[in-house]
Every structure is written in C-alpha cells, then in structure tokens.
Amino acid sequence: xxxxxxxxxxxxxxxxxxxxxxxxxxxxxxxxxxxxxxxxxxxxxxxxxxxxxxxxxxxxxxxxxxxxxxxxxxxxxxxxxxxxxxxxxxxxxxxxxxxxxxxxxxxxxxxxxxxxxxxxxxxxxxxxxxxxxxxxxxxxxxxxxxxxxxxxxxxxxxxxxxxxxxxxxxxxxxxxxxxxxxxxxxxxxxxxxxxxxxxxxxxxxxxxxxxxxxxxxxxxxxxxxxxxxxxxxxxxxxxxxxxxxxxxxxxxxxxxxxxxxxxxxxxxxxxxxxxxxxxxxxxxxxxxxxxxxxxxxxxxxxxxxxxxxxxxxxxxxxxxxxxxxxxxxxxxxxxxxxxxxxxxxxxxxxxxxxxxxxxxxxxxxxxxxxxxxxxxxxxxxxxxxxxxxxxxxxxxxxxxxxxxxxxxxxxxxxxxxxxxxxxxxxxxxxxxxxxxxxxxxxxxxxxxxxxxxxxxxxxxxxxxxxxxxxxxxxxxxxxxxxxxxxxxxxxxxxxxxxxxxxxxxxxxxxxxxxxxxxxxxxxxxxxxxxxxx
Amino acid sequence: xxxxxxxxxxxxxxxxxxxxxxxxxxxxxxxxxxxxxxxxxxxxxxxxxxxxxxxxxxxxxxxxxxxxxxxxxxxxxxxxxxxxxxxxxxxxxxxxxxxxxxxxxxxxxxxxxxxxxxxxxxxxxxxxxxxxxxxxxxxxxxxxxxxxxxxxxxxxxxxxxxxxxxxxxxxxxxxxxxxxxxxxxxxxxxxxxxxxxxxxxxxxxxxxxxxxxxxxxxxxxxxxxxxxxxxxxxxxxxxxxxxxxxxxxxxxxxxxxxxxxxxxxxx
Numbered sequence: 001x002x003x004x005x006x007x008x009x010x011x012x013x014x015x016x017x018x019x020x021x022x023x024x025x026x027x028x029x030x031x032x033x034x035x036x037x038x039x040x041x042x043x044x045x046x047x048x049x050x051x052x053x054x055x056x057x058x059x060x061x062x063x064x065x066x067x068x069x070x071x072x073x074x075x076x077x078x079x080x081x082x083x084x085x086x087x088x089x090x091x092x093x094x095x096x097x098x099x100x101x102x103x104x105x106x107x108x109x110x111x112x113x114x115x116x117x118x119x120x121x122x123x124x125x126x127x128x129x130x131x132x133x134x135x136x137x138x139x140x141x142x143x144x145x146x147x148x149x150x151x152x153x154x155x156x157x158x159x160x161x162x163x164x165x166x167x168x169x170x171x172x173x174x175x176x177x178x179x180x181x182x183x184x185x186x187x188x189x190x191x192x193x194x195x196x197x198x199x200x201x202x203x204x205x206x207x208x209x210x211x212x213x214x215x216x217x218x219x220x221x222x223x224x225x226x227x228x229x230x231x232x233x234x235x236x237x238x239x240x241x242x243x244x245x246x247x248x249x250x251x252x253x254x255x256x257x258x259x260x261x262x263x264x265x266x267x268x269x270x271x272x273x274x275x276x277x278x279x280x281x282x283x284x285x286x287x288x289x290x291x292x293x294x295x296x297x298x299x300x301x302x303x304x305x306x307x308x309x310x311x312x313x314x315x316x317x318x319x320x321x322x323x324x325x326x327x328x329x330x331x332x333x334x335x336x337x338x339x340x341x342x343x344x345x346x347x348x349x350x351x352x353x354x355x356x357x358x359x360x361x362x363x364x365x366x367x368x369x370x371x372x373x374x375x376x377x378x379x380x381x382x383x384x385x386x387x388x389x390x391x392x393x394x395x396x397x398x399x400x401x402x403x404x405x406x407x408x409x410x411x412x413x414x415x416x417x418x419x420x421x422x423x424x425x426x427x428x429x430x431x432x433x434x435x436x437x438x439x440x441x442x443x444x445x446x447x448x449x450x451x452x453x454x455x456x457x458x459x460x461x462x463x464x465x466x467x468x469x470x471x472x473x474x475x476x477x478x479x480x481x482x483x484x485x486x487x488x489x490x491x492x493x494x495x496x497x498x499x500x501x502x503x504x505x506x507x508x509x510x511x512x513x514x515x516x517x518x519x520x521x522x523x524x525x526x527x528x529x530x531x532x533x
Numbered sequence: 534x535x536x537x538x539x540x541x542x543x544x545x546x547x548x549x550x551x552x553x554x555x556x557x558x559x560x561x562x563x564x565x566x567x568x569x570x571x572x573x574x575x576x577x578x579x580x581x582x583x584x585x586x587x588x589x590x591x592x593x594x595x596x597x598x599x600x601x602x603x604x605x606x607x608x609x610x611x612x613x614x615x616x617x618x619x620x621x622x623x624x625x626x627x628x629x630x631x632x633x634x635x636x637x638x639x640x641x642x643x644x645x646x647x648x649x650x651x652x653x654x655x656x657x658x659x660x661x662x663x664x665x666x667x668x669x670x671x672x673x674x675x676x677x678x679x680x681x682x683x684x685x686x687x688x689x690x691x692x693x694x695x696x697x698x699x700x701x702x703x704x705x706x707x708x709x710x711x712x713x714x715x716x717x718x719x720x721x722x723x724x725x726x727x728x729x730x731x732x733x734x735x736x737x738x739x740x741x742x743x744x745x746x747x748x749x750x751x752x753x754x755x756x757x758x759x760x761x762x763x764x765x766x767x768x769x770x771x772x773x774x775x776x777x778x779x780x781x782x783x784x785x786x787x788x789x790x791x792x793x794x795x796x797x798x799x800x
Contacts, residue, residue, distance in 0.1 A: 193797040194611065218800065220791060222611065224604065225637040232601040232634075236608020239595050240575065240616065242797045244608070262598050385575040385593035386613050386798060392587070394596035395580075403540050404588050404596070 008049035009072025019050030030171025035347035060456025122157025179343035186321030191357030231259035241384030261300035287517025312455030314348035322355030342453035378421030435479035460522035549703035549729025579626035583650035600631025639693035641787035660734035703729035
C-alpha cells in the first residue's frame, strides 16, 4: 500500500498544517508517512502545497505522481492536474472534474474560512476508508479554536465524497516529526541546555520548536542580533560548561566562520546546525540544495579541526545530532550537523534510538589546572569557570595554561600537533562506528553514492533497478576506510548541487545532479539512471 | 590572592592600559577579600593592545576575537549567572568592529560590565583612526586628516538603553577604581568608558590630564540630564571632560527575565 495525497492552496490557507494532520491520521493506524512541503518566500498568497505519502514500508521521499489531489484553489489544479487522476476540490473556488465540495461557502457560514481544512480532512478520511474518529481526536489535540465547528466540518467533508480505498489499522503509531524537530530532540537528549540563533530559513523552525517546548526539554533559547553574536555567545556558554547548539543556513553560517576558527583554536565544542538552501547568496531561499558541503568542510581560517555529519532522515537527524554533540565535547572541537531544507522541513515517521549525554574528560582537581594540558591523545581535561581557579581559554596560540605564546616555537608546534592528534584519535574511534550505510543489491556492479537528503530517492530508485546504495553519514573525518571497501565498480554520485561537490572531493567522475531547488523524486532519479545505465 | 600571571607585560611605557590593569586588579582583589569566590570571576577581552589584559590577571578568562566580547561574556553569564563577568574592549573593538554587540548587550540589560580602553586610535595595528578619533586628526590611514566625525560613545550607550553609563580617566586611578567597583556592583549592563592616551600614536596625555574633572551635583537618575552632560564633551581635543556616572537605572536584567532563576551550568 503506497498512496500519495497532494494538498494545495495559498499561503495562509493552512496547507502545511492540513498535511501534518493527514500524516498523523495515517500514522495513527500504523502507516509510515512522509511529507514534502513546498512554499515560497511570502506570507500570504502565492502557491503552497504539501505532498503526503503514506506507505506500509519506510519512505523518505515523495513521488511526482499522486493518487489524490485536494485543491483549495484553481491554481492548484493548473499546477498539479498532471500528477493525478482523482481530485477533490472546493467547488466554490475551483472548476475541474472530480468531486466538488462547496467548502468556502460552508466554512464562511460557520465563521472561518480555515474550517475548509477540516472539511477536506473529513473528505480524505472517507476517500481512504479511515475511521473519522481518528481525525476527530487528532484535530482536538491540534486546534484550540472553533472546536465544535471543526467537528461539524469534518463530518460535512466526510459525507460529501465516496469511499475509494479501505485503509485498516496495520500497526502502532510512531513519532511523526520534521528533521529540524529531530535535530532539536537529539541535541536535547545529548545534554543541550542552550540554543542560540538568528532566524533563517530553513533552520528557523529549530528556534521555534525549542522556544515553544524548551521548558519541557530543559533548553533555553536566545535570539541574538546577528549570526556573529550567536556563534560567540555559544563560545562563551560552552566555555562556561553548558552544551550549546546554534543553527542557521549558508548566509548566516558565512558570518559564523570567524568563530568556527576560534572554536578550533580555543578548543570550544560549539555544535553548529547548517541547513542548506538554494544559493549562491539569497538564491531561492525556501528551496533545497546541497551546495554548502565544501564550505562547511573548509570553513574557518587556519588548520581547523572539526566533525561533520550528514543525516538523511529524521531518525538519523536525532541519533547523529546527539552523537555529534557528544563527540564535539569529547574531542573539544566544533561539531556540524549538515542538512538541507528537504530534511529540515520535511516530515518523517520516526522511531527514535537512544541518545544520552556522555561525560567528556574532566579535570580531577589535582595540582594546578591548565586548560590546554598536553596529553597523549591531545585531549586536555576540562574545567569551567565557577569550579576552578584558573581556567584560561584563548584565540591566540597559547601554552598549557592558556597564556599567549609568540616566541616559543616549540610550544606552537606542540599545540598545533596536539589539536591534530585529537583528530587521529577521533578517526580511530569512528572506525568502530557506523559511518556509512549500505542498501540495495550488494552484488550490483553499479553503486549510487548519496549523502544527506538524496538518501530516500536513491534507495527507492536503486531498489527498482537492482542497484547498490552507499550513504555517507560522516563527512569529516571522511571515512575512507569504509568507502574503499564499498565503492567498487561503477560509482554514480547523486547530489542536489550544480557541481557535484562530494564527487569532486572523492574524485568520482560520474554524477547525477539537480540544482533547481527541488529534491529528486525516486521516479525522476530512476528515469535519469535508466538513461545512462 | 595572587592575581599575577607572571606574563611579561608588552605595553609601551606609560600606556594608559597600565592604570586600567591596576584598577581592575585592585577591585577584583577587594571583592575576593570581601568574600567573593575567586572561581566565580570570568573576564574576557577582544583583540588589540587592551586585550593582553587577560594574560596579566590571574582569574578565569577568555581571550576572544575582535569586537566579540559582549556576546562572549553574555554567553558565560547565561550559562552560569553566579559568575561575575567583566569584559575589556578597545574603542575600535567595542565601538567599531563589535558595535552591534555592545548596543544589543545594553538594549537587553544583561548583567555584565564592559570596560572600554578608549585611547581613540588603533594602537596594535600601528595608528589608524578609530570610531572615536576626532574629525580632522592625522593618522596613518588618514594622513591628510580624518574625514569622519567621531562617535560619542556615552550618547550611543544612553540611546541603547544601558542602565549604567560612566566615564573615567586613566590618570585618576581612584576614580577609575570607584567606577569599576560600582559598574560591577550594578545589576544590569554597565559600561565604563576610560579616556586614555595612546603614547605611541595619539598622545593626548596633557589634554586629558588638564581637562578631566569629576562631575558634581549631577542627577544620574535623570536620562535628560545625562544626555545633556554627555554632550558637554564630544571626544575632540577641546574643552573640559566630565567624568563620573552619567546615568544609572535599576530594572530587571536579561539573564533574570530569560532564566527565571535557573542556572544552566548547575541544572
């Protein structure tokens, strides 16, 4: 069973929320869900749509063709009629074939045009054969206004269409969350107490989520005057011993790069979330791209040590964000969660793994404390202001006490080498961890290489074509030990950027790229693969 | 308490920073003797001659980067409000590179103290004009005279909502100590603009010595009077330089409003 429903209308119609409620209804009866949200850089008007995919198997992507189109306005028909055979529409606003419901006039008669959402949700329940009670209880938990009217609207919609499918309960509900929510929860589970940001799409919803639910999660949020302040405030709070995450997109991250370098030199474990969008510069701000890979891997002047991960769905976002928080603190290096709009703002079914804070190497309180003690593994025991006298962090090259050195070339060498040694130890540790995932046909002579949000489309297209897929979870340190094992025969890199940045780094010649701001769908990727295989 | 680090001081002889260092150390020493835990002090500096001060005081410190002291020490304060955090910045650092940060720290009224080493020139980069260099002044980057008008940081801070705005002179050690003492004691954002010479690149020693005077009978609770007094000297090389507290106001601080009694470090 694999059904897709597209809901489309104007910004302000509540399309996004309708998509989430539809997904939650199917989640409730045990289906896997995925939502792709498409919207523009405006607040009212324009065209917004959500594609909700429901399946009895795991899904991390949407398809071009949908089974049902739900049209709030005429624009939705003009733009998406090609995708579908069946349509439910607002007959007060739309002229087309299919099942019309006089939604606008009914909703306005009850006091709010927003009731149209519930009318169409009721209609979808009937169409798919889902018990209306499920929708009722989800709406009761989601809406706080006009509750009686919403219940009536559900019923009105339900009674207005014919039943076409017969979805039955197949299992228990899972978590349903966006990538950004999963990142927030993963960081909180790994001990984050402070989140600092300046708003920027597609990272803003981390700030919104944590501002709203922070109290429950034990996380305080601060919105700062700009991204430079954000990154430096995080340096201050981490130096004072509090696990801190910051989030932004490419343009905001550009302002933070000065501080990335400071984190490396001062050995301050700030966790950065960089959620990419279509660039360069302002680009296409509400659409997706994976074009900041080289930027994030190389950000910061000097020899910067770092750990960079690239989750491909909500479950990985949760686990790997938690993992990266712990690694950043263990190795006292900046950590990076590199995602893009297609992960940050898409909604996934998720079963969350286990994440907990792991204690870094702490000072034993004996003798005189030095923030940068030279050790075999390069990791100096941590202590924080308030607990110790004295702890001195520095952006300058320094001695073991954190005091500036300029003339002592021997100490300069030792400190540079100490920082590099930590990366060697980290690399060894990661050899025992899952740094890549392999899917599909292990005997295939063709391997698709994916990172981040192209995972879903790659897995599905590969399954249909009998190919192997290798997904990179860590980008720094680059797990060459795994890639050497798995990247054999013909390798095709699949990336959403114009130059094939990962392919370039790894010297892979063959690549399938997309750079119009839209993610790959499995159908589209399969077609492109068929053309070259 | 031994606040010496043993690091060799590399400021130019007779540099104004020496007296700021002496005053800051004396006040920290005093507070420790009165019972404050030495562990609870955290200071930070930016980049420039002033910034070496963290190497010269043996308390917890962070040697930050140019202009970024206010967010750095704000982060420390939010992480652990039990800390007494003091930031040091130069005029280029605090009012130039990081001007957005000092404005917003003042706007938020976060409970931190900023001490600005205002010698009105870029010293460590060997003598370019700064935000407070008088218009017309010849500097390395303006050999025919500075075409920019100088900023009045007292007015900037008053306009930004700072709840403790003071000026002192590097030639009046006792006054400077008193300003730092009161700035640290103030619950909220405190800024102390220290007018000093740069011996090597803008030596206004005689002018400052001759013209700085302590304000008397000034009502520091009146924002309009504060604004008036702030306009008395416009960071030129002419006229008298009033020093003292221009403005002081008590209102809830950002860390109190944000944290509601929590201590993130200790939770």
